[in-house]
Amino acid sequence: MKGWRQEWRREIELLVSAERLARESVLAHKLRSFLTLLGVIIGVASVVVVGAAVEGLGVYAEQSAAKTFGTNTFLVAQVAGAVGRRQYYDKLRRNRPIRWDDLKYLEATTGDRVLYSPYMARPLEVKAENRIFDDGLVQGVSWSLSLLRDVSTSEGRFFTPEEERNRAPVAVIGEDVRASLFPVGSPLGRKIKVQGMDFTVVGVQEKLGNVMGGLRDNAVFIPVTVYRRMFGTPDSITLFARARPGLNLTLEEALDVTRAALRARFRLPPGQPDRFDTLTPEAVRTWTQNILGMISSVAIPLTSISLLVGGIVVMNIMLVSVTERTHEIGIRKSVGARPFDIRLQFLFEAVLLTGAGGLLGLAAGFLGAGALEQILQTSLPVRWHYAVLALSVSGLVGIAAGWYPAVRAARLDPVVALRAE
Numbered sequence: 360m361k362g363w364r365q366e367w368r369r370e371i372e373l374l375v376s377a378e379r380l381a382r383e384s385v386l387a388h389k390l391r392s393f394l395t396l397l398g399v400i401i402g403v404a405s406v407v408v409v410g411a412a413v414e415g416l417g418v419y420a421e422q423s424a425a426k427t428f429g430t431n432t433f434l435v436a437q438v439a440g441a442v443g444r445r446q447y448y449d450k451l452r453r454n455r456p457i458r459w460d461d462l463k464y465l466e467a468t469t470g471d472r473v474l475y476s477p478y479m480a481r482p483l484e485v486k487a488e489n490r491i492f493d494d495g496l497v498q499g500v501s502w503s504l505s506l507l508r509d510v511s512t513s514e515g516r517f518f519t520p521e522e523e524r525n526r527a528p529v530a531v532i533g534e535d536v537r538a539s540l541f542p543v544g545s546p547l548g549r550k551i552k553v554q555g556m557d558f559t560v561v562g563v564q565e566k567l568g569n570v571m572g573g574l575r576d577n578a579v580f581i582p583v584t585v586y587r588r589m590f591g592t593p594d595s596i597t598l599f600a601r602a603r604p605g606l607n608l609t610l611e612e613a614l615d616v617t618r619a620a621l622r623a624r625f626r627l628p629p630g631q632p633d634r635f636d637t638l639t640p641e642a643v644r645t646w647t648q649n650i651l652g653m654i655s656s657v658a659i660p661l662t663s664i665s666l667l668v669g670g671i672v673v674m675n676i677m678l679v680s681v682t683e684r685t686h687e688i689g690i691r692k693s694v695g696a697r698p699f700d701i702r703l704q705f706l707f708e709a710v711l712l713t714g715a716g717g718l719l720g721l722a723a724g725f726l727g728a729g730a731l732e733q734i735l736q737t738s739l740p741v742r743w744h745y746a747v748l749a750l751s752v753s754g755l756v757g758i759a760a761g762w763y764p765a766v767r768a769a770r771l772d773p774v775v776a777l778r779a780e
Contacts, residue, residue: 392712395676398669399716399756400723403749405665407724407741408731409658410748415732415739417651430640431610432507435598435617439638442646455625455634456595459587465598469620472606473613476501477583478597481590485532485579486552487540495536497553497579499586507599510580515547515562522561523582531562533576553579554589610639666749669716670756677709677764685771698769705768709761710754717753721746 434440437454441447462477478500485495504510505517510531518529530551537546546560558581567575600617602608608616614637625634691701724746728739 395672395712396716396719398672399666399713399753400720402666402669403717403720403753404723404727406749407721407746408727411728411739411741413651413655413658414742415737417647418738432599432601433610433614434638435600436636437595439636450636453634454636457598457635459592459596461624462598464624465617465620469616472603472608472616473600474503474506474603476504476507476599478599479586479593483553485536485540487550490540492536492539494577495579496577497581499583500580501583504599507601511565512562513565514545517562518582523584526582526584526588528556528558528585529561530558531564531580532560533564533578534566535576536579537563556589666752666756670760673709673712673757673760674764677705677761681764681768702765702769705765706758706761710757713753713757717750721749
């Protein structure tokens with residue numbers, strides 16, 4: 360037992376000594392050590408930032424889906440969603456347009472169970488007094504859109520069923536429109552002009568923020584009855600729909616009710632595919648996750664290549680270090696150091712370099728993700744598994760990069776090494 364303890368104590372002392380020698384060697388050449396670390400720092404920071412960007416895209420997609428659909432809302436259109444131009448044109452050719460009469464049919468047959476809102480939009484400039492907002496998106500919708508989507512107001516209200524029915528010229532504007540046209544004072548009760556027609560502002564939509572260059576606060580919501588009088592009705596319209604509150608219908612059940620009604624409307628026999636398109640938040644979520652998974656599987660390995668480059672730099676510097684310290688190695692061997700002891704010292708030095716580079720790269724990655732959050736105005740969460748991946752890879756790179764120089768140092772003949780200057 361006593362011999363076993365002594366052996367363990369000796370091994371621990373060897374490890375401590377190897378770590379101390381490696382640390383002293385790194386600190387003795389601070390500039391060279393830092394330049395050696397740069398490759399590892401950049402590699403780890405790249406993995407962390409790219410991982411955060413992928414996660415941020417997922418968060419943005421979730422938020423966009425929530426703002427576009429609401430939590431229990433689905434979309435019905437001639438083409439509600441498509442991956443690529445080919446699929447879009449295939450659906451456009453196969454599906455029938457959703458017309459105004461189809462909406463009225465749905466409201467008459469299923470309106471007691473499902474709530475609908477038509478959606479039509481066109482980009483237009485919006486004026487108020489002597490100011491102009493060029494990037495407005497005028498949207499003709501029903502009063503029910505505020506129940507179907509997350510259209511909360513920071514000031515005022517959404518327009519009412521009576522205002523929609525009476526074709527009242529009222530509008531709910533986004534925060535960018537308010538800030539541009541009414542920089543001072545409340546816009547409620549004031550006039551905006553769209554295509555020469557005056558609208559009274561009755562509400563301001565809660566600020567959504569412009570994410571990754573996409574405008575989300577440029578909306579001008581007007582009653583669909585007014586929109587149709589101004590611009591007519593498109594050949595095909597988009598419908599937002601959800602189960603009426605209080606009926607305990609799930610999204611899937613409400614969608615089935617709508618699909619059955621439209622299939623009857625279009626006289627589609629059993630077994631024939633739908634000749635219209637639908638889209639649910641879950642479908643968007645699944646599609647987004649698949650896309651992000653593919654991006655991660657390509658982007659993360661590509662950014663990890665910089666870690667490989669960093670490892671090559673570390674190996675090169677370690678080989679130079681072995682050459683420079685040949686005389687020192689000879690002295691250590693002559694006083695009893697084993698090849699294992701020499702190998703351990705140089706391995707410690709390589710792992711210490713890459714480990715320090717990994718920690719600095721992790722810090723740089725956090726700072727980079729934080730800076731991008733401010734620039735892009737979106738959330739870029741750094742998940743722990745990306746940090747663990749980056750640090751693990753940097754540690755493995757250190758072992759791989761230090762192994763050959765360590766073995767080469769351990770194999771040096773002590774007599775030949777002592778002759779080196």
